[in-house]
Amino acid sequence: MAMTKQTRWLAVAGLGLALTATLTPLVAMSRPNPATADVMTTAMIIGSVAFAVSWLVLVAGPVLTRSYAEGNVERTWLERALARTAVDVLGGTAAAALTLTTNDIHAPAGPALTIVLAAGLADLGLRYLRLRQS
Amino acid sequence: MPIPNRLSELRQARGWTQRELAERLGVSRQTVISIERHRFDPSIPLAFRLAKVFDCRIEDIFQVDDSTDLS
Numbered sequence: 001m002a003m004t005k006q007t008r009w010l011a012v013a014g015l016g017l018a019l020t021a022t023l024t025p026l027v028a029m030s031r032p033n034p035a036t037a038d039v040m041t042t043a044m045i046i047g048s049v050a051f052a053v054s055w056l057v058l059v060a061g062p063v064l065t066r067s068y069a070e071g072n073v074e075r076t077w078l079e080r081a082l083a084r085t086a087v088d089v090l091g092g093t094a095a096a097a098l099t100l101t102t103n104d105i106h107a108p109a110g111p112a113l114t115i116v117l118a119a120g121l122a123d124l125g126l127r128y129l130r131l132r133q134s
Numbered sequence: 135m136p137i138p139n140r141l142s143e144l145r146q147a148r149g150w151t152q153r154e155l156a157e158r159l160g161v162s163r164q165t166v167i168s169i170e171r172h173r174f175d176p177s178i179p180l181a182f183r184l185a186k187v188f189d190c191r192i193e194d195i196f197q198v199d200d201s202t203d204l205s
Contacts, residue, residue, distance in 0.1 A: 071161045071180040
């Protein structure tokens with residue numbers, strides 16, 4: 001039976017949550033006495049990737065990976081969104097690196113990279129949706 | 135600026151839904167919707183597929199003349 005748009009998005013949320021809830025404790029427990037901040041960072045990394053993978057598999061995959069994917073408008077939206085996200089991430093990372101360096105601020109690498117990853121994925125998602133709505 | 139086209143008119147003349155046309159072309163329904171609404175220009179291979187599906191020339195689907203904005 002074909003999934004409706006609503007059930008497909010619910011499945012994305014469910015799969016993303018399930019992957020995050022399953023993998024986060026496993027990864028967090030691989031460290032002795034993990035701090036709450038470490039667990040939160042791990043959850044954000046895994047969550048960002050889990051939701052992105054769920055979206056790719058359940059929503060975009062059937063369209064983007066079919067034999068004639070390049071003819072689909074979704075592929076064009078994704079390519080445009082990726083190009084703009086790359087510029088955002090590069091610009092944002094450069095600005096952040098410059099700020100940290102000039103102000104002699106020492107940020108922990110894990111959370112900092114997690115923020116870049118999560119912000120990049122969120123930016124990509126929002127840009128894709130904006131192109132879809134336009 | 136997408137090129138004006140007669141896709142919706144041609145599709146409806148054959149009594150096809152957007153989903154049926156998308157399946158015949160091997161693309162997503164959203165792609166058909168975007169072309170019909172003049173929001174997306176198809177690739178050259180897709181334009182040829184459209185011509186084949188409708189058994190006509192590409193110029194019969196997409197209307198380009200001296201006043202068409204191709205920028």
